[in-house]
Amino acid sequence: MSDDPSRIPVIDFGPFMDGTESSRRAVAGQMRQASKEWGFFYLAQCGMPQTQLADAFSASRSFFSLPIEEKNRVAWQNAQSNRGYVGIRRERLDPSRPGDLKEAFNLAPEEPGPDAPRNLWPSGHGRFKDVMSGFLEECICTADRVLEAFALALDQSADFFVDAHSHHHHTLRLLHYPPLPEGFEPLDGESRAGAHTDYGSITLLFQDEVGGLEVRTRAGDWVRAAPIPGTVVVNTGDLMHRWTNHVFCSTPHRVNVAPEFSHRDRYSIAFFCHPNKDAEIACIDSCATAESPAIYEPISAGRHLQEKLANTYGA
Template identity: 30%
Template sequence: MASHLPVIDLSLFGDKENLSHLEGNNELKKLKDACQELGFFHVVNHGVDTTLIEKMDRASRDMFSLPEEVKKRAIFPTPSAGYSTPTLGVDGKDSMPESMHFPGPSVLPNSLDQVCTKLWPHGNHQFREIAHAYNSNMMSLSERIIQLIMLSLGLDVSKYYKSGLFTSLIEGYVRMNYYPGTKDEEESQNAYKTSISHTDIGILTILYQDDVGGLQIRTKEGCWIDVKPLKRSFVVNLGDCLQMWSNCRYRSAEHRVVYGGLKQKKERLSIAFFFTFEEKAEIKAPEELITEEHPQKYNVAKFGDIIAQYFQLGPTLGGSNYFLI
């Protein structure tokens, strides 16, 4: 079943520095409904230059077109850092695409420079410049969105966004994913692959995807729905930490990508920006969100402990379930 995600127009929120006038704003209500029901939405008029997005798309494709032996030089022993080769699960299930990770400084300091040095020992200033600019823009956009999400929860943004949790214990990082197009010999077999279904562990994810499609979300009722690509938009989804921090007011939804076979004749590219906490950050729901109607759902937890449980329990369950009261 195909579905259009709710579309949130950031231009309707006005001045980035003044959020006090937005209570009762219709777009804010749309945002709240999207966070409660699907945990996914499109953002448009987001302020990120279209030219930069196009440059990032081309740079990513050029990087993935490098010889395999060159890309493998960027494999790091640190989990989720550098290059990852594609993996094929049984009957195509739980497969993973080719990817390149640029984790935050708490995981791998100066990861972009380290990866680039492995790929291009003689330098590639253009790639670094584009990737740095994209990362900076995604960080600013994430900060804007999380403040609007706080406001949609009825919280005092100046109090909670400027707290130590959201100013000194935040980081963001990029992961590029490449899905090759269907080869001639595969067409008759209709060889679909499905990535590992999972929830994202952090605060929120901003996803750039091309026009190929393939992203699916699991609804509250347990049905998988296809997300139709929308030009000049980003897909935003909430992560486990935001579900915990919001005391389950908002939803971290399971999702996956279906690709290959007759459904995907051409290559697919996606670029995910993960807005997340550092490991020492302590996740605790605001007192205003704990009431008789909404009793506390989670024990207080450090993000590092959530990560550990995420890897132990598996990505579908996520790390947050372990901390349910």
Template identity: 35%
Template sequence: MMIPIIDLQDALTLGEPRSAQVAREMRAAAMASGFFYVRHHGVDAAQVDAQFALARELLDLPLAARERLAMHLSPSMRGFELMGAQTLDQEARPDLKESFYCGMAYAPDHPYVQAGYQTYGHNQWPAEVPRAPAQCEAYIQAMLGLSRRLMQLMALSLGLPETWFDPTSDSPMVTLRMICYPAHPEGADDRTFGAGAHTDWGAITILAQDSHGGLEVQTPEGHWVPATPIPGCFVVNLGDMIPRWTNGLYHSNPHRVRNLHSGGAPRYSIPFFYEPDYLARIEAVPGTVPDGEVPRYAPCTAGEHLVEMYRRSYALKPHGEEATA
């Protein structure tokens, strides 16, 4: 399987001339592995390079500084994830990676912040890196704009109006994650990964990766193929909300990370996870359920789905129990 490259030239705004062609290419990729590259995506290379520089600076902070801002101390799951804190593949060892999480800066009086919905709320910023909040917010806005456009093209690929998904993006749940993977240990067993095999939880993931590679995608036939870094391109993959929205027509395929090709250097990657509004209804869109059949997935809200995924991956207690510990 080759991961296709989709060129977004002349398709970055509503009604542009190549939008229909791009939508057809997205449909083919979504019905195969759910993975594709995008080029001419409208995000300046200098902004991406600056974000990698920030990632290195954040994840090079002393351990004590990172422990003070550990994500488990944040109700909105923001801050530093320490080595081994997450196990994406329950059959594998804890993941060999460290990361920093942040999200959109919603105001304290936003109703979702007031309600205590997960992923809405404060970020934790290290005082040692004062430029981090503004720089991350700018990168989030660039990724959010691209995510919304990809959702419009996805709507078009399903035979729906381009703006079909727009109402689900009023107050989106978005997560920016900067990750450092150490070199893969010598003599590691086959249960050791930088990130174990998993599917992403949300709608769309947009990944910037450094030149070392290490991301591997499982084909529909069960083989693992590398998602080799391509200069100027992001890797895009569909998350688990998309099969729910398309009644299984579009796929969210497993992927994993092993830092095998860096010559002993750490690997950095920057995934941006786009999830719609917490209360957005995730159910089969028109045209995806054959006549006389019932949908393959039970309807849910985006928030219900995402909270359950966090609980499974981080062994979190049900909402409300944390306060009693």
């Protein structure tokens, strides 16, 4: 186990947002290399307002401090909606292991129409709704900028990925890992979050100072992705792995808080970016060659997500 986060690339996104065309291509090239070798990187200067991020963490802590009865009134119901509160041990990111030692709250952009799923907001907590709704919009903007850079990195038009995500079928997830009691003995294979890959195209992860994220290298070693102030962790998911014919990799990761932090609360916020449900995920032309032909048959993004969620929740 390595504690050196510098092994995972740190990329300054500022030149992509404000620089020349050559600067933008240089940043996109760094992101392509990091996504190929690691599937993970830290992104600095991504444009996310730090005050808004701090407000989101504060609102998250307030929600998880509510009585369990109040949280259960907005409990997660099904994979089709994928919204609401997820209790401790309810989820198993590694299906072969016991339930994860964490709780979560999912929300997502709401589509028009009377039958569209709605977010499950706790009654009487208007500030929580306002803060998280605003933060969700900011995450969409940040993700679109990253997707634009990915398109440039793969020699596609700038709007290639952004257009494929235009319906905003994303999920914002608040996460709380409660302190472990003195003398706690885990069940067989029990952990804060089991080893897994993410399902969609990209994930933005915001960590508190406790950290706990671990990333598996290509050699099979686990490296701690320690928090770096002012950065967001970006990783590529299963659909991007498939879409790019393994040019961008989906890398296993897990959460195992270091022993010195085991008696502290750990909070993180993840934004899971997913293509439009009807988007066809087929090998991008620039990612296939005669020597490396397309590996996968096309699949719709929506079908892929439902299969993954059903495996995770046993639904």
